[in-house]
């Protein structure tokens with residue numbers, strides 16, 4: 008193993024080590040959430056994963072963005088085969104190892120090149136869409152600052168990586184043609200052959216230098232990318248898979264049943280019940296009703312938050328947002344992620360007993376936002392990775408109502424009516440059948 | 447229902463009228479229209495009358511799980527005592543709550559929305575519809591969230607409209623992309639948060655832009671919201687908001 012191979016090994020281990028460490032930190036943060044059982048219906052869950060995440064089943068509802076996204080996504084997946092070859096090359100000095108495949112290899116490389124070009128073009132179009140064309144969902148206030156730069160950075164990152172890949176191939180092909188060193192003749196280069204003429208005037212050594220520089224630049228760029236996505240909204244390229252697998256399979260209209268409430272209500276309704284029976288069952292304390300902070304949410308909701316790619320499809324379909332209310336389901340997800348990240352870093356810095364005095368509600372998400380929701384499920388329907396902002400809104404409402412009794416006055420009146428008259432209006436139950444007599 | 451039970455009879459279906467259908471003047475008309483259809487086909491049905499109570503939907507969406515579960519358990523007790531098997535409702539909120547949220551609390555029934563039941567009656571030949579009354583009219587259908595997205599019922603209401611010989615013009619945001627009328631999630635019972643516009647106005651504008659003469663829907667709350675929207679646009683003279691049950695009853699001259 009030569010020096011370059013050793014250097015490569017160190018970089019590789021460093022990159023994966025850092026990545027693994029961050030991944031474990033996120034996993035720890037997600038598991039700060041409450042438990043929820045999503046181990047049922049494995050078949051249906053796999054099906055959802057294949058259809059929604061792998062098959063991009065929900066992206067195509069917006070045809071242009073959906074199509075371009077599929078290009079970038081397919082390019083990303085398939086070009087990874089070449090990355091594997093490059094990694095092996097870095098470790099063992101086996102240049103173009105897969106060329107033993109012969110004609111198949113040529114076809115593969117040709118495909119990679121075409122895909123690389125398509126990715127490049129798509130990312131360029133995405134950049135224009137985000138920054139030049141005024142698309143409302145990219146310009147909302149929760150997208151200012153870091154979220155906007157994050158989105159642009161990723162696109163620029165991909166463009167640079169793809170350019171490096173193509174330049175590398177072009178210089179490689181030139182070296183192949185000149186019979187330089189170990190550059191075996193392998194691959195076909197339908198795209199980068201247009202770059203080749205640039206190198207025609209250069210000496211063998213210069214072309215070799217270009218090839219080496221782009222090779223290293225490209226692979227280090229990929230490792231950088233790997234470690235960038237983990238701190239960015241781009242995490243969805245990995246988390247979309249578990250996120251769709253664990254997503255809610257029930258009818259969207261079905262809101263979760265709170266079992267802690269069920270046992271209390273049963274007790275209230277049945278005077279003979281033993282008030283200690285429930286506790287004796289060894290059930291652990293359910294904590295607060297609903298959610299005040301991010302750790303009161305369940306781990307699927309936190310996984311949702313880390314998976315959100317801030318595309319804003321949810322918000323652009325949200326009736327409250329469309330009509331100018333404060334509520335934006337995308338912001339609900341972004342706030343949840345920011346808050347659980349903050350809780351996680353407090354934990355790392357100050358230990359488990361530290362309380363920062365902040366909470367998801369009020370410090371991140373306002374009352375005005377949660378009470379503007381019509382529970383219409385447009386957001387969950389629109390989300391391409393099956394995120395459920397509505398469930399978080401509901402849990403925040405539950406906290407506001409059951410722990411603080413701080414619902415808007417009109418809703419408190421409605422609750423009282425339901426309790427006293429069995430109807431949300433102040434109508435006596437005895438009048439329920441009056442319609443039958445009226446003409 | 448009490449009466450039927452006393453006579454030892456079981457209805458084919460229990461009609462869950464709902465709070466709007468019982469108390470709201472506009473929604474009562476939908477209740478009556480639907481009952482007329484039931485009478486015409488001679489289906490044996492019962493209502494709980496004063497034994498019915500709010501399903502708890504607005505309490506649950508409003509975050510008051512305690513109140514919801516108390517309502518749910520009371521209702522389930524009544525329904526189970528009568529050994530009810532099948533329930534029809536004219537309200538997608540009652541439909542959703544009883545169908546999806548009662549089973550976990552011990553209330554398992556087959557629940558259908560009235561548009562589904564009517565569709566079934568047409569398909570099995572109990573009900574035939576003369577389309578004459580709506581011939582040449584343009585109708586647009588507003589998908590109630592708790593019928594559509596919440597429970598994936600999109601085709602039953604549309605199949606009824608086809609039978610009416612009317613021209614169905616879809617809004618741009620329809621079916622899975624349907625825009626809410628603004629009433630769900632307990633919004634019906636409070637003023638909206640501040641914003642640029644009311645949701646029902648946004649939706650009404652979209653409905654009007656199709657040039658429809660009738661805005662059809664299948665939910666008493668959507669009906670209220672759209673009717674208010676029409677009023678705010680001062681179009682109550684030429685555009686009607688109707689429930690599908692009312693349209694069928696009208697077509698039958700009931």
Ligand code: SF4
Nearest residue numbers: 325380381383384386
């Ligand atoms: S469920 Fe609430 S947050 Fe989601 S789209 Fe509807 S109103 Fe907006």
Ligand code: SF4
Nearest residue numbers: 315316318319321390
């Ligand atoms: S929740 Fe889903 S739809 Fe909304 S911004 Fe995040 S990824 Fe996009």
